[in-house]
Amino acid sequence: MLKNMLTIRNILLAGLLVVLQSCGSSSDKESYTISADKTSLTFSAVAQEKSTQSLKVDVEFSGDGLLVGFSPDSTPLSWIKFRTENVTQNSATVYIELVDSELYRPNLYETKIRLSTGAIEGTDINLVHHDIDVSILIAQTVSFKTIAGKTNVPSQTTTLINSTDDTWEASTTAAWLTPVLTQDTETKTLTLTSTADVSSFSSLDVYQTEITLKNTVTNEEFVIPVELGLDNTYLFANQPHVALVSTPNSNITETIISISNNAEKVINWTATTTADWLTLTPLAGGNALKISADTSKVTENETSLADISIESNTTNEAITDVVSVSLFHSTTLTEKQDIALNSDLINANAIATSPSQPLVYVGVNNEIKVFNIYTGELLNTLIASPEGTQVAQFVMHPQGTYLLAQATETTTSDDETSTVTHRYKINLADNTLNEIEDWTIVATPDRIVRLSGRYFVLTSAFEFADENLKQLYFNVADAFDPTKIVVAELSNSIFAIDNSDTNLSQIKRFKVEVNDYTKEKVATSLTHTYHPTNLPDEEPIIDLAVTNDEKNLYLVSKTSEWLSFDGTNFTDNGLLAKEETVLRADQATETIVNEDITSSEDNIVTHSVYLNSLNQPHYIRTIKVPNTSPTLYETHINTYSTQQQLMASISASNNTQLFNVSPVDISFSLSAQHIIANDKTRNNVTFNLAPFIPDTLEVTFNVPLSNPQDEQFIVNLGNIDSEWQALRNEDWIAVSKETEKPSELIITLVDYNTLGSGIYHDEIIIYDVANLASATIKVVLNVE
Structure with a gap:
């Protein structure tokens, strides 16, 4: 009998639900008993943090062993673990622990644990039970992220499921915190609204306390952690890097950058530089700086580098921002350059352009090749990853200081195949490569973003990490598989395409909060979910780009290409104007052939959209050239103004591309003065001057x-x-x-x-x- 009891006990300890029915007792059966010092247990765990809480139950019984499991009328929770110690013939200590609770959504969970003893002889079951009600609160930390000097701190709302009609109350000992709890018996929910008063705080720090939720019927109490981070004030320019260029056919030696701060208040600042070839002129209004370069003071045919410090006039009022500046000065025309890699195939997702130098980095097998954009010259070759691997997934820092990359190595030993992902950080100042150890991200780095003056790595799974790829934040509650992620850095917002529902493609907007002192240095909250009004429900959104101020969104879809956003509402403005003619150079006659085209889905297919540093959208379109036999297809890069006017078009193909296939990826370099086109069909990289822009259309x-x-x-x-x-x-x-x-x-x-x-x-x-x-x-x- 004991062997049978131990077998059932092991099954229960594995987390499987076993239905145990009590048969009671009769005059010809032995009477068994069981008791414990607990009838209820309460756990409080913090979301996304590993729980170490372990609750003890002392059990006494008379029977042929002890069974521990879930009651048949309760919901089994696979992340509850049972452990027994001090087991004797009539007593035991049972420990109930939470396993992987950090993976579960914040909520109030309830279940029931059943302790059983008795005898099992064949089909004859004689058991008695002791049930323990278990309540588990996985609480999201109530986090207030604010800045010194701000008095209006938004309230935080926490919603929990309350499966019973029991009443609850909320309390705290912190004088600066006010919790208000409301209960909806119809929806079975509890809503906790927390309000913070920061008027008494002056030191930059994190302030912590707790809110206690109490069930007034059962007297169960749960603890919700609360933190308030009083953040640093940061000055920051709208561009982390400024690229200037001076050649006979490309001249940008002056630009204007805007200066703002995360406290959204007036801060008087001063801009300084040690470069004698730069002139800095603050503009009226106190929020802009004109940067001018004197080419007579720099060396020709070289790239000159400098830093500009933006510093508060009041000591310790704000953290200084540093804007890097580059100037390429040459007396030679800058012309289109093609890099044909011959038999060497470019790795997927392995092209990155430097924002500070006229350089492009190309991944070929396990090497990174560095080319000069102006001359096409191969400058350097870096051995990046093990032989037989492909270095890929290039992510460039916005100031060009380092490049992230990765490679997957596959090994076979004793007929077993294993894979290892290597992640690298390449210091571009000296081209040294270091492998990143102990990274904790779950997905591939997608880009490096700057939010409120601080840099974060953003992955394709919408998680944030530091430069060593240690995960800082992952929004489990709003998790989904985004088709595309774009960032509006000036407004601290992120937009993503959600195509998880094939019948309804949507754009999701998240607001981002950043704080140096709170547990989560960065956090997101979903503010908008939008489906373009002109887009049929079954049609997908293929690609997305958004301006830095989030006022304009550019899509790739059959009916919607331009959305405007006022911070509250979206407006679907439909399609942008397409080309009406295709121009081709007839090399034999040295004349231009001008062919009229019809803007239709059969003749023009749009593949992707990109934004340059001037917030001008560039659409990649495949155009069917009329009156050609065999039919020719051209890939064009259409450039639009910030007022959505078609400004220019540049051909990026050799008229041999397949229809309905996107043949190029593009990126921009040197203040949008060059387009780097990766022609995937011809395995060719083209460094092309950005399309010329007439001063009027x-x-x-x-x-x-x-x-x-x-x-x-x-x-x-x-x-x-x-x-x-x-x-x-x-x-x-x-x-x-x-x-x-x-x-x-x-x-x-x-x-x-x-x-x-x-x-x-x-x-x-x-x-x-x-x-x-x-x-x-x-x-x-x-x-x-």
């Missing part, structure tokens, strides 16, 4: 019919090769090139007197032959 002539006279309008085409060409349809305008300034287009109005009064329209299409880029300028003629 529409020209209007208002002329009298009675007194006709020639008029001119000059359009600066910006960053364009000197051999550009222009096409126009109507004879009442002429186009020419300024001789001394080849980047200027002259539009001349001619012979319009034959038209009569009215409004007339034409388009001038500019084609940059060298860079396979084009732009369209609309011309309006108003004859009165």
Whole structure:
């Protein structure tokens, strides 16, 4: 009998539910007894923290052994562990512990443990029981994250399931904390609203206390931890790095950055630098700085580097921000460069551009190759990972200080195959590589983000980590598998595509809070879930980009490409304008072929969208070229202005791509002055000047019919090769090139007197032959 009892006990200890029915007693059966010093147990655990709580129950019994398990009328919890000690013939000590409770969502859980003894002889069962009610509160720490000087601290709300009709009350001993508990008997929920008063706090620190929840019927008490972090004030610029360039056909030697702080208050600051080639000019209003470079004070054909310190005028008022600056100065034209890697295939997700140097890093097998963007020269080759592996998953620091990468190594021993993931941090100042040990992230690093002046690694699973890939925060409550994650750093918000429901693709917005003192240095809360109004329910959102101020979102979907957001509501603005013509250079005749296209799903397929540092969206589209046999397909990068106007288009293919396949990935470097296109079909990396941007996209002539006279309008085409060409349809305008300034287009109005009064329209299409880029300028003629 004892052997049978021990077998059942072992099954119960493994966490399986065994239904035990009491048969009572009769005159021909022995009478058994069982008792314990507990009838109820209460656990309090903290969400995402491993519990060490162990509760003891002393048991006395008369029977052939002791069974421990869950009562048949309760909910078994697999993360409750039973352990027995001091077992004798009629007594034992039972320990109940929580296992992996940190993996479970915050809530109030209830179950019932059954202790049984008696005898089992074949099918004859004679057992008696003692039940213990178990209540477990897995509590999310109530965390207030605020900044010194802020008096308005948002209240925190905690919702728990209360399966019974028992009443509850909340209390605390902290004078600065007010908990208010409401109970909904219909929904079986408890809502705890906690409010903090920080007026008495002055020191930057974390202040901790507790809220006690008490069941007024059973007198059970649970503890919810509370913390309030009074954070540092940080000054920070809207750009961690500024890239300037000066060449004959690309000249950006001046820019303006904005200065703000996480306390959202006025802080007087001073900007300083040790670089004599930089001039710093604070602008009126106190929130912007103009940065100007003097190219006469730097060495030609080199990249000059400097730092700018943004420091508070009041000592210890705010933590200083450092903005890095680079200036590339050359007397040589910067032209398109192609890097053909021949038989060496580029690893997947293994291209990264430096924000501070004209460099691109390419992963080939277990090596990282470093190329100069301007010359295409191979500068360095780093052995990154073990032989036979592929180094990949490149993530560049926003200031270009280091690069993250990883490689998976597969080994076979004794017919067993095992894999090891190696993660690396490459110091780009000296190209030294260090393997990161003891990382704790669960997913692959996706990007490095700066929030409230601090840097974090964000993974593809929407978890935050430090630069050594130790997990800092993982939002278990709102966890999902995001298709794409994008960050609006100036507003401390994150947007993600959620395609988990194939019938309803959604965009989720999370607000991010950062604090140096609280247990979680960074935390997120879901604020919005939005499905574009123009998008049918079954259609997916393929890609997403968002401006730094979160006011504009750019999508890839069949019906919605531009959303505006005011901080509260989204507006679906539908599709953006597409190209109306495809321009191709006929090398035999040295002329331009201009083909009209129809903007339809059959002719234009959109694959992805990217934002450069100027918040200009760039869409990758495959275009079916009309009137070609065999049919040609071109991949174009369409550049739009911040007002969503189609500004320019650059061809990124050789007319041999497959339809409906995205042939390129792109990234930007040097203040959006270069596009790095990874042509996956040809295994080629192209360093291309960013599409030239005309200073206007529409020209209007208002002329009298009675007194006709020639008029001119000059359009600066910006960053364009000197051999550009222009096409126009109507004879009442002429186009020419300024001789001394080849980047200027002259539009001349001619012979319009034959038209009569009215409004007339034409388009001038500019084609940059060298860079396979084009732009369209609309011309309006108003004859009165």
